[in-house]
Amino acid sequence: MGEGKPIKLQMKDISIEFPGVKALKNVDFMTMTGTSHALIGANGAGKSTLMKVLSGAYGHYTGEIYIDDEPVQIRNPKDAKDLGIQIVYQEVDTALVPYLTVGENIMLDYSVNDMGKKQVVSWGYIHKRSKEILDKMNVKVPSKKLVSELTLAEKQMVLIARAISKTCRFLILDEPTAPLSHSETEELFRIVRDLKQEHVGVIFISHRLPELFEICDDITVMRDGEFVVNESMREINQNQVVEYMLGRKLGDQFPQMDIQKGETIFEIRNFSDGEKVHDINIHAKRGEIIGIAGLVGAGKTELCKALFGLGRANSGDIILHGKKLRLRSPHDAVKQGIALVPEERRKEGILVGESVATNLTAVNLKKFSRMNLFLNFKKEKEAAREIIQNLGIKTPGENVRLQNLSGGNQQKVAIGKWLMTEAEVYIFDEPTKGVDVGAKKDIFELIFQLAQRGKCIIYASCELSEMMGITDRMYVLYDGMIAKELQTSETNEEEILFYSTGGK
Amino acid sequence: MNTAKTIQTSKAPKSFGFFDFLYKYGTLITIALLIIVFGVMSDSFLQPSNIINILRSISIVTIIAIGITISLSVGGFDLSVGSVASFANALVISMFVWHGQGVWMSIILTILICLTAGIINSFMIVKLKIQDMLLTLAMMFVFQGIAQTYTKGATLSQNMIMPDGSFSTGIISPMFAKIGQVPWIIIIMLVVVAIVHVFLTYTKHGRYMYVIGGNREAAKLSGIPVNKYRVAAYLLSAVFAAIGGIILGARVMTAEVNSGAPYLMDSVAAAYIGFAVLGAGKPNAIGTFVGAVLIGILQNGLVMLSVPYYAMDIVKGTVLAFALAITYYKAK
Numbered sequence: 001m002g003e004g005k006p007i008k009l010q011m012k013d014i015s016i017e018f019p020g021v022k023a024l025k026n027v028d029f030m031t032m033t034g035t036s037h038a039l040i041g042a043n044g045a046g047k048s049t050l051m052k053v054l055s056g057a058y059g060h061y062t063g064e065i066y067i068d069d070e071p072v073q074i075r076n077p078k079d080a081k082d083l084g085i086q087i088v089y090q091e092v093d094t095a096l097v098p099y100l101t102v103g104e105n106i107m108l109d110y111s112v113n114d115m116g117k118k119q120v121v122s123w124g125y126i127h128k129r130s131k132e133i134l135d136k137m138n139v140k141v142p143s144k145k146l147v148s149e150l151t152l153a154e155k156q157m158v159l160i161a162r163a164i165s166k167t168c169r170f171l172i173l174d175e176p177t178a179p180l181s182h183s184e185t186e187e188l189f190r191i192v193r194d195l196k197q198e199h200v201g202v203i204f205i206s207h208r209l210p211e212l213f214e215i216c217d218d219i220t221v222m223r224d225g226e227f228v229v230n231e232s233m234r235e236i237n238q239n240q241v242v243e244y245m246l247g248r249k250l251g252d253q254f255p256q257m258d259i260q261k262g263e264t265i266f267e268i269r270n271f272s273d274g275e276k277v278h279d280i281n282i283h284a285k286r287g288e289i290i291g292i293a294g295l296v297g298a299g300k301t302e303l304c305k306a307l308f309g310l311g312r313a314n315s316g317d318i319i320l321h322g323k324k325l326r327l328r329s330p331h332d333a334v335k336q337g338i339a340l341v342p343e344e345r346r347k348e349g350i351l352v353g354e355s356v357a358t359n360l361t362a363v364n365l366k367k368f369s370r371m372n373l374f375l376n377f378k379k380e381k382e383a384a385r386e387i388i389q390n391l392g393i394k395t396p397g398e399n400v401r402l403q404n405l406s407g408g409n410q411q412k413v414a415i416g417k418w419l420m421t422e423a424e425v426y427i428f429d430e431p432t433k434g435v436d437v438g439a440k441k442d443i444f445e446l447i448f449q450l451a452q453r454g455k456c457i458i459y460a461s462c463e464l465s466e467m468m469g470i471t472d473r474m475y476v477l478y479d480g481m482i483a484k485e486l487q488t489s490e491t492n493e494e495e496i497l498f499y500s501t502g503g504k
Numbered sequence: 505m506n507t508a509k510t511i512q513t514s515k516a517p518k519s520f521g522f523f524d525f526l527y528k529y530g531t532l533i534t535i536a537l538l539i540i541v542f543g544v545m546s547d548s549f550l551q552p553s554n555i556i557n558i559l560r561s562i563s564i565v566t567i568i569a570i571g572i573t574i575s576l577s578v579g580g581f582d583l584s585v586g587s588v589a590s591f592a593n594a595l596v597i598s599m600f601v602w603h604g605q606g607v608w609m610s611i612i613l614t615i616l617i618c619l620t621a622g623i624i625n626s627f628m629i630v631k632l633k634i635q636d637m638l639l640t641l642a643m644m645f646v647f648q649g650i651a652q653t654y655t656k657g658a659t660l661s662q663n664m665i666m667p668d669g670s671f672s673t674g675i676i677s678p679m680f681a682k683i684g685q686v687p688w689i690i691i692i693m694l695v696v697v698a699i700v701h702v703f704l705t706y707t708k709h710g711r712y713m714y715v716i717g718g719n720r721e722a723a724k725l726s727g728i729p730v731n732k733y734r735v736a737a738y739l740l741s742a743v744f745a746a747i748g749g750i751i752l753g754a755r756v757m758t759a760e761v762n763s764g765a766p767y768l769m770d771s772v773a774a775a776y777i778g779f780a781v782l783g784a785g786k787p788n789a790i791g792t793f794v795g796a797v798l799i800g801i802l803q804n805g806l807v808m809l810s811v812p813y814y815a816m817d818i819v820k821g822t823v824l825a826f827a828l829a830i831t832y833y834k835a836k
Contacts, residue, residue, distance in 0.1 A: 308725070310725075329724075329729070330724050330725050330726070330727050331727050331728065331729045333727065334726070334727025335727070340725060342725050347719070347721055347722070348719075348721045348722050348725050349722055349725065350719070350722055351715060351718040351719045351722055351723075352718075352719075353718050353785065353786070354714070354715070354718055358711065358714075358715070362711075362712075362715050362722075362723070362726045362728070363726045363727060365708040365711055365712065366708065368708075369707070369708045372708065373707050373708060373709070374706050374707055374708075375706050375707060375708060375711060417726070
């Protein structure tokens with residue numbers, strides 16, 4: 001734990017590059033022990049990258065880091081830990097060993113780094129020490145319980161306990177509240193306040209503005225890898241923060257087309273997936289592009305998947321053409337005319353080891369087979385070539401394996417396969433994630449073309465500029481529920497962000 | 505086993521270097537080299553009668569390996585095929601010897617009974633979500649035990665001594681014996697390979713299986729009924745194991761304890777060697793056949809060179825390790 005006198009941490013002129021991307025450009029950051037500091041920015045602003053630099057995960061940055069005006073070197077995680085800088089990442093499961101006990105997980109650093117020449121594990125010491133730490137945090141998790149039996153919130157507590165099991169002057173919490181319920185968040189805040197009392201400096205990354213105003217003393221805003229402002233929380237309000245976060249607009253990226261809207265064909269009533277999303281009411285007309293806005297963790301992906309028959313405990317009605325659909329699996333959904341382009345395209349959308357043609361026809365092989373059995377390779381090839389040409393997929397041929405294509409072109413294949421089938425409702429979940437600007441434009445055009453053909457489009461994204469550019473109407477999701485329905489022509493990015501961060 | 509998946513993530517060959525050439529044609533070159541070496545060292549190796557001998561010797565391995573290939577194609581792995589083949593062998597002989605059934609009745613009943621093995625496997629894997637390899641490993645022992653219990657640990661044959669001291673009266677039909685003899689045994693093998701090749705490569709269902717094996721999540725999200733196809737794969741795997749066991753029975757006209765077990769490793773090896781044949785990069789029927797040929801030639805040649813049978817496993821194991829090395833090195 002830190003000492004009585006506040007210690008200053010400064011990062012000056014930090015830049016870092018990854019192949020092809022300059023992720024951080026001359027960023028400055030300053031905080032003190034005994035305070036909590038909010039770090040905020042839109043997706044891709046560089047918050048997590050900056051904190052990874054501070055915690056030693058990225059050693060190849062340029063710039064200086066000072067603690068109490070003394071220059072320090074942080075090039076690997078051990079450097080950071082030795083200086084008392086600890087981080088709890090958002091994905092708690094990556095840092096925990098599920099089949100070891102809470103105590104062993106808390107004392108993992110000790111077992112790895114501080115055992116020295118000792119070869120025998122002292123179970124007594126491990127459980128005694130971890131119990132001390134948990135007691136101090138006032139957390140009631142038995143140290144002998146297996147981590148695999150814990151809730152997500154408890155796992156987070158275990159990681160915080162591990163962080164403070166060693167010298168901890170600065171504790172970085174990367175979006176700790178995203179998966180937590182309200183009461184769990186309250187519990188976390190209590191611990192943060194206790195840590196502040198213990199002279200720990202807490203750096204808090206979150207997308208939820210109201211909670212930052214509740215828990216933090218200072219705030220740093222970043223945008224596009226650059227430092228924007230460092231202010232005291234008292235001097236700033238939620239609208240100002242939103243203004244700082246917003247970047248320039250990308251309006252001209254979006255095609256301008258007037259699409260004739262038809263009658264309402266798709267409706268979702270009182271829909272809930274039994275886990276993350278609740279009370280969803282959405283309706284969509286022919287040719288309409290409906291946005292699902294919301295920040296990471298708001299439940300967009302869960303909603304998209306549940307609509308595609310993947311939820312385990314769906315309730316409520318999904319109505320297409322006035323008929324109630326029973327969707328028990330994606331197989332049902334496809335048969336009823338619903339298509340989903342999933343977010344994790346490499347994992348869920350495509351077959352990287354198969355050819356472009358195989359990927360494109362996987363959804364509707366029936367169309368390319370004789371007697372619904374034998375494949376018609378000629379027809380498959382022709383159809384694949386047509387799609388490749390229409391979508392401008394950059395590939396040497398239809399037999400090239402997908403792993404040889406760029407991310408944007410892979411995404412076009414993931415979308416293109418659904419053009420082979422006649423779906424009525426197309427659901428897109430973050431279709432532009434990891435796609436370069438040129439390919440983005442092609443994808444937008446593709447979506448417009450689908451709308452022009454009278455399809456319903458549901459477009460989920462956390463990119464505000466896309467919401468403004470492509471949708472006709474949108475529903476803003478916050479914490480699994482629709483916070484607001486907005487007409488795109490009557491709103492702006494600030495308003496969307498306001499509702500997606502829990503504004504009322 | 506996520507073999508297929510591992511291969512998926514392999515990086516694209518930037519240049520068609522020596523290794524890619526080796527990957528594509530390595531198996532065929534090895535076969536050619538073996539033929540030359542054995543041909544030179546032994547006069548009788550290249551005799552037509554010996555070549556037919558080799559094909560006959562690999563037919564059971566090939567048929568069982570085809571079943572494994574199908575289970576691999578959906579990203580699974582069926583280790584229980586050897587035991588199912590033992591069971592089928594015992595069943596089909598017992599149908600004749602104990603129950604006096606005719607040829608068709610015996611074969612059909614045997615296949616139907618062995619199908620329950622596939623049903624149990626697929627139910628446990630698909631519904632209870634047990635990992636394929638672990639479950640089929642467990643079932644390997646279960647089916648082995650069932651086969652032994654069924655025969656009471658005895659070898660079944662014509663005129664065998666029954667537990668009550670009398671001799672069995674059933675006769676194994678001479679027509680059944682034909683199945684285990686040249687040319688029928690070879691023809692059956694080739695037909696099985698051809699049918700499964702057409703099924704996997706030229707039909708919609710085969711394509712779906714590869715899609716499932718390539719990326720189960722993507723397959724599901726493409727609307728493919730993933731579980732139905734996985735069940736089908738394990739059923740087919742059990743059917744081919746049963747056919748293998750029946751032909752084994754026809755060939756030796758008896759049912760020894762665990763007669764199918766030795767075929768497991770050869771079959772697994774054949775299927776894995778088959779991955780790389782002509783650069784397919786995934787389980788495929790032709791490749792599996794080539795893999796079986798490689799093993800058959802190796803075994804036959806080594807016998808001719810008077811390598812003792814007890815040292816044979818060293819060679820076969822090494823070949824399997826080598827085939828896996830090529831597959832996974834490529835997959836890196």
